[in-house]
Amino acid sequence: MLTVDNLVKSYGGARGRGRGGDAAEPAGGGRVFAVGGVSFEVQDGELFTLLGPSGCGKTTTLRSVAGLERPDGGTIALSQRVLFDAARGVNVPANRRELGMVFQSYAIWPHMTVAKNVSFPLDILPSSRRPSREEIGRRVRRMLEVTELGAYADRSATKLSGGQQQRLALARALVIQPEVMLLDEPLSNLDAKLRESMRFELKRLQRELGLTAIYVTHDQSEALVMSSRIAVMNAGRVEQIGTPREIYAGPATRFVAEFIGTSNFVRGVVASADGDEVRVDTADGRLLCRGAATRPDVGSEVLLSIRPEALSLATDPRPDAVNQWAGEVVGRAFLGDSVDHVVRVGSLEIRTRSNPAQSVEPGTRVHLTADPAKVTLVPAG
Known part of the structure; x- marks a missing residue:
């Protein structure tokens, strides 16, 4: 396209x-x-x-x-x-x-009605390309209908709410098809x-x-x-x-991991790589990454990205779990639909996100586990 x-x-x-x-x-x-x-x-x-x-x-x-x-x-x-x-x-x-283009500013014509704002791009076309008055009217009605502004066609454009003015800017851009x-x-x-x-x-x-x-x-x-x-x-x-x-x-x-959402970053060295499974030695233990898009060389330095919601927090250890850390809660924040905990693990501070029903006091010893399929390998640079 x-x-x-x-x-x-x-x-x-x-x-x-x-x-x-x-x-x-x-x-x-x-x-x-x-x-x-x-x-x-x-x-x-x-x-x-x-x-x-x-x-x-x-x-x-x-x-x-x-x-x-x-x-x-x-x-x-x-x-x-x-x-x-x-x-x-x-x-x-x-x-x-x-x-068609819609800018940050609505840029609507304050002296025109809603309908005239929408028809304006068609009205100023050269006569050789300008649709008939009937076709212009049909297109304007259609755009006002889909943007739910039909009831305001004869209203001054400046008397619309912010959301309505934004829809008007869209209708004006869409009318030229x-x-x-x-x-x-x-x-x-x-x-x-x-x-x-x-x-x-x-x-x-x-x-x-x-x-x-x-x-x-x-x-x-x-x-x-x-x-x-x-x-x-x-x-x-x-x-x-x-x-x-x-x-x-x-x-x-x-950059992508930091800009889109929140991530914990753990630096380490590749200990082994078998298919899409990569084991990485970090300063605070070995971590397994499953489903890696690339297969790095053994001994190369890599960065692991772990989203806060990919981590499980518990006060008791899970003997069968991989990617498990022991640490201490050093902070928590209630966010309404979730609770964030900050857990100190060795030299790292790991952020977790869990159901608001789970709230652990700072100073509590806890265990973190990360699903290997949700541990992402990114270049160390």
């Missing part, structure tokens, strides 16, 4: 400052690579998310796809139609790419409760309309809830692409 290959975008001198938060001027001057060789492919009907911290290049990548930034290198193609090719000098203007929707952190201006409900609303619209969309966010929960696949970005590059479950359960790098 949409293919981005080896996209590069850099800024230099004064141009490197203040460009959408995706570039920062280095102390010694020179060019800043906001995007440094990004490649991915978005399938038809997929909600593909670019996820990462501020300054990682995700917004610059999206703006390059939209035609609002001119990259220095790479190609962008949509359904066999080349939108950008640095080597061949192809750069289709933004208004001819036929993409774009091949791909581009969404740049569209929920970031909403309060926490409304943002959570709008995640499901957006996902419903995407599925109902069969939309293909690229979604930019720094919110990991948002990405996990909404995405078909996620590209985790860091420092202008893609660290890992996968489904939400693949990204969360099998992070490819330490």
Whole structure:
């Protein structure tokens, strides 16, 4: 559907400052690579998310796809139609790419009604491409219906709630029937409760309309809830692409493991590797990793990532358990739907997450066990 290959975008001198938060001027001057060789492919009907911290290049990548930034290198193609090719000098203007875009700011027209806001992109098309008044009316009614704004068609756009204004911005982008929707952190201006409900609303619209969309966010929960696949970005590059479950359960790098959720990291040396089972000697005992995606060399240094919820905490040892540690609770926190304990094991402090019914006082001696299938091997670098 949409293919981005080896996209590069850099800024230099004064141009490197203040460009959408995706570039920062280095102390010694020179060019800043906001995007440094990004490649991915978005399938038809997929909600593909670019996820990462501020300054990682995700917004610059999206703006390059939209035609609002001119990259220095790479190609962008949509359904066999080349939108950008640095080597061949192809750069289709933004208004001819036929993409819908929703920004952080709703950017709705305050002097127009809800219906006129939605029809505006069609009203300004050249006469040769503009649909008939009947077709424009039909499309507007359809978009107001799917975004549940039909009852507000004649209302001033500024008299809508925040969530309604966000849906209006979506309806306006959808009315042109774009091949791909581009969404740049569209929920970031909403309060926490409304943002959570709008995640499901957006996902419903995407599925109902069969939309293909690229979604930019720094919110990991948002990405996990909404995405078909996620590209985790860091420092202008893609660290890992996968489904939400693949990204969360099998992070490819330490950055991904730290950015998506919470992880405990244990450094060690590979003692043996047999098929997908890897035994690692750590300063506090041997750990077994089962289902390793790669088979590291014996004697090589590795990093083990263990999610807090993958650890079981008990006051009594389990004689038959593997990956068992003895330690002492040094802290706990009630989180409502769970309780986090911090357990000191030798030189480490391990964080666990359990049912709120389990709450162990600090100072208590406990035993931790980790399912080998939930211990993930990541590069030590």
